[in-house]
Amino acid sequence: MRQVEVAVIGTGWCGGIRAESLAKSALVDKLHICEIKPERLKEVEALTNPASATLDYQDIVSNPNIEVVYISTTPEGSHYPIARDCLKAGKHVLLEKPIALELWEADELITLAKRNRLKFTIGYSQRFNSKIAYAKKSVAEGKLGKVVNVMVSRHLSRNLGAKIANRVKLSPVAMESTHDLDFVFWLLAPAKPVKVYSQGAYGYMKDLNGSYDCMWSTVTMDDGTLVVVGGGWNLPPSYPNYCGTWIEITGTEGALILDDTSRDNWLNTVKDGTQYPMSTMPGEHVDHMFAGQMGPETIHFLESVLLDREPMVAPEHARMVMESYLGADISAETGEPVGLPLSNHSLSKLADMKAAL
Ligand SMILES: NC(=O)c1ccc[n+]([C@@H]2O[C@H](COP(=O)([O-])OP(=O)(O)OC[C@H]3O[C@@H](n4cnc5c(N)ncnc54)[C@H](O)[C@@H]3O)[C@@H](O)[C@H]2O)c1
Numbered sequence: 253m254r255q256v257e258v259a260v261i262g263t264g265w266c267g268g269i270r271a272e273s274l275a276k277s278a279l280v281d282k283l284h285i286c287e288i289k290p291e292r293l294k295e296v297e298a299l300t301n302p303a304s305a306t307l308d309y310q311d312i313v314s315n316p317n318i319e320v321v322y323i324s325t326t327p328e329g330s331h332y333p334i335a336r337d338c339l340k341a342g343k344h345v346l347l348e349k350p351i352a353l354e355l356w357e358a359d360e361l362i363t364l365a366k367r368n369r370l371k372f373t374i375g376y377s378q379r380f381n382s383k384i385a386y387a388k389k390s391v392a393e394g395k396l397g398k399v400v401n402v403m404v405s406r407h408l409s410r411n412l413g414a415k416i417a418n419r420v421k422l423s424p425v426a427m428e429s430t431h432d433l434d435f436v437f438w439l440l441a442p443a444k445p446v447k448v449y450s451q452g453a454y455g456y457m458k459d460l461n462g463s464y465d466c467m468w469s470t471v472t473m474d475d476g477t478l479v480v481v482g483g484g485w486n487l488p489p490s491y492p493n494y495c496g497t498w499i500e501i502t503g504t505e506g507a508l509i510l511d512d513t514s515r516d517n518w519l520n521t522v523k524d525g526t527q528y529p530m531s532t533m534p535g536e537h538v539d540h541m542f543a544g545q546m547g548p549e550t551i552h553f554l555e556s557v558l559l560d561r562e563p564m565v566a567p568e569h570a571r572m573v574m575e576s577y578l579g580a581d582i583s584a585e586t587g588e589p590v591g592l593p594l595s596n597h598s599l600s601k602l603a604d605m606k607a608a609l
Contacts, residue, residue, distance in 0.1 A: 257317045258274050259318045260284075260322045261286045261287075261309045261322070262324040262330075263292060264287075267285075267325070269546050271302070272296075273537075273547045275301065282302075283303060284315065285300065285305050286312050313343075320554060321344070321345050323346070326420070331353075332353065332360075335352075339361060339365055339368060349375055362567045374567060375546075375565075376434040376565045377544075377546045378435050379564045381545045387508055388439055396505055401502050405482045407487050408428060408483075408484070408533075409492065418461075425469055429483040439501070443477055445473055447471070447591055448469055448589065451584055452467040465484045517530050575593055585605055
């Protein structure tokens with residue numbers, strides 16, 4: 253098979269994982285990395301031995317040999333301009349969630365990709381979680397009959413909330429439950445969300461950036477299926493970036509309960525006390541293995557480009573997810589259910605809420 257030149261822009265936590273996965277792949281001809289923090293650039297350079305390492309992403313954009321770009325930058329406001337420049341330059345793009353901060357930005361990225369016939373996907377890594385893949389298969393095969401209700405409860409450690417609070421004010425539903433809205437809508441397709449009602453509760457995060465610790469959202473689908481997703485960052489900081497998730501899917505013919513709390517791996521050391529290794533949302537490299545979803549997801553996108561196959565996550569789907577969590581944000585603010593797709597009235601409420609930030 254043909255090999256390609258690839259680049260990762262933003263080699264922090266997730267970008268570092270992606271760069272390491274690509275450095276190990278036989279599908280990669282040359283790896284290029286870009287990071288604005290010189291010390292982090294050096295670290296990832298030592299780890300991945302790239303063909304080039306730069307502080308300026310325009311070096312990636314202007315290099316005609318680079319076909320595929322992974323964008324893993326923060327703060328999240330950087331996603332749209334960098335993705336736009338890469339798509340305009342004819343690169344295939346995997347962009348971490350969120351697709352954008354504004355719906356018009358998401359629309360522009362989708363149009364650019366379509367117009368230039370480029371693969372464009374969003375890093376909803378949970379699609380590559382084997383438990384969630386099993387849920388999709390079970391629903392598709394009709395094992396559960398007609399799905400009646402899906403419940404997802406996802407809690408992360410508060411040090412992750414604190415990291416996010418330092419860079420952006422995006423709510424728990426926009427930053428964390430977004431993964432669950434994505435995969436639940438995928439499970440339930442072709443049903444579409446028509447209404448969302450959400451409530452948030454304050455705790456540890458309020459003093460950091462005014463955010464809720466947790467939000468719970470109820471989404472009604474157009475076939476009547478009820479989706480309830482809750483998520484946030486109020487677990488004690490016992491293990492960095494720990495994530496525990498519990499999923500219940502009930503249908504007319506069966507139920508599927510998935511324990512994704514990662515309490516099956518328990519490490520206790522004198523120095524650090526109890527930890528739950530391999531329990532973060534992206535997962536981690538463990539010598540010759542990748543424990544989790546981001547490694548396989550990274551290679552899947554490369555294969556989608558090389559084999560001209562559609563990537564797992566369509567950007568239009570990511571946009572539908574975005575509209576749903578924005579609806580949840582409006583609902584939590586107003587205390588009222590919000591219809592989906594968003595009406596002009598809801599969009600103007602959203603603009604008011606952003607202006608007041
Ligand atoms: N799929 C998942 O499971 C998952 C998990 C965590 C985070 N994420 C998403 O991935 C993204 C990255 O998160 P993270 O935790 O890795 O963040 P991070 O802060 O650890 O890394 C981001 C890096 O981007 C760099 N950067 C910023 N602007 C840049 C630019 N113009 N050019 C080059 N580098 C630049 C920063 O210096 C930083 O090192 C976030 O948007 C987040 O929403 C996804």
